[in-house]
Structures are given as C-alpha cells and as structure tokens.
Amino acid sequence: MVNSLYERDFLLWTTDTVTKLKAKRFEQLDLQNLIEEIESLGRNQKKELKRRLLVLLEHLLKRLYVNSPDNHRGWEITINEQRRQLELEIEDSPSLKTIWNESFSAAWRIALKGVRKDYPQVIFPDVWPYSQDIDSMLDCDFWEK
Template sequence: MTLAKVKNLYDQDFALWIEKTVKQLKSGYLSQVDLENLIEEVESLGRRDKRELKNRLITLFEQALKRRYLPLSDCYRGWEVTIKRCQSQLKDILKDSPSLCSF
C-alpha cells in the first residue's frame, strides 16, 4: 500500500489505519509508515494522559472541599468513596507515567 493510500486510510478507517501502521512498524517497513499522522496520534496520547490527571485532581479537590466545608453529613459517604476512587486512579496514572508527577 502506498503512503498516499495509507494517509487516506487514516481519514476513512482509523481502526484499519492503526492495524496497518502497527504491522508496518513491526515488520520494519518504516518508509511506508504514515509518520505525520502517527506523530499526531502519539502527541495526542500524551495530552490525553495530562487531561486525565488534571480531571482526577480537580474531582479529588472538589470532593475533599465538599467533605471539609459543607455540613451535609448525608453526603459524606459518597464524597469519601469518590475521594478514595480518585486517589486510586491518580496512583495508577502516576505509576504508569511517573514523569507526570512534575505536571
């Protein structure tokens, strides 16, 4: 498959583009890899991880502030569950990508 067809495939069938790109990378056919879109996707993964970390931190802080300052004891249990879940998710994210600790 030519590089032009592979680039066209990116817009038409993303799942197939991924499959072909992985196959080309594993086979060493680097000249056939759609580098432009591959770079874009890899950069997107990095942004996604940062967004996820930011969202978990925001949720954690919101729930912790509610728990601390709102006198709604009926809601405490739910807030505490959310806090624990966010803490666990943050640990997982930072375990997978320790460099995000500086983010």
C-alpha cells in the same frame, strides 16, 4: 481527492501502522498522522491527571467545608476512587509527577469555582490549606486533622 486510510478507517489505520512498525517498513508509515497520534497520547494523560485532580479537589472541598453529614460517605467514596485512579496513572507514567504542581493549580482554580457556584452559602478558602504534594493528596484524610 481520495481520503487517506487514517481518515477512512482509524482502526484499520492503527492495525496497518503496527504491522508496518513490526516489519520495520518505516518508509511506508503515515508519519504525519502517527506523530499526531503519539502527541495526543501525552496530551490525554495530562488531561486525565487534571480531570482526576479536579474531581478529587471538588469532593475534598465538599467533604471539608459543606455541612452535610449525610453526603460525607459518598464524597469519601469518590475521593478514594479518584486517589486510586491517580495512583494508577502515576504508576503507569511516573513523569506525570513533573507536572503535578501545574496540574494541581489548574484543577484547584476550576474546582474552587465549581464548588463556590454549587454551594454559594459555604465559605471556601482561596488557597488549598493543606499540603498539595502527591503523597498527601493520595493518602491524607484531611477532615480527620
């Protein structure tokens, strides 16, 4: 069996697909792989949101609860970078707001597990004690409250 262009050369397949789409040669499209690729784009955006939230929450937890002033600045830099990246993701795909709470819950669970393992001597809260809405998470320096 001969491998499809998609399997042999992904970049060439994407170029060929774009050419066919622009020429409106829809009957010549590799629809099965095109559908899978478009679906994966959406999944990747959701994963990116969760990844960024995970890193943000881990560093917020460390900044708020780990007594290590020498590390505060580094944690704050990471917090700010994750916030910028989340803002860009949401600006590019505003519909990510609709899965914010679900993504937050998943990221919180994993972040909490991670920091508890890394800092067993520190008592972290079981639930996020601050607002988890998008604006608060992207703007509030919770440690200044």
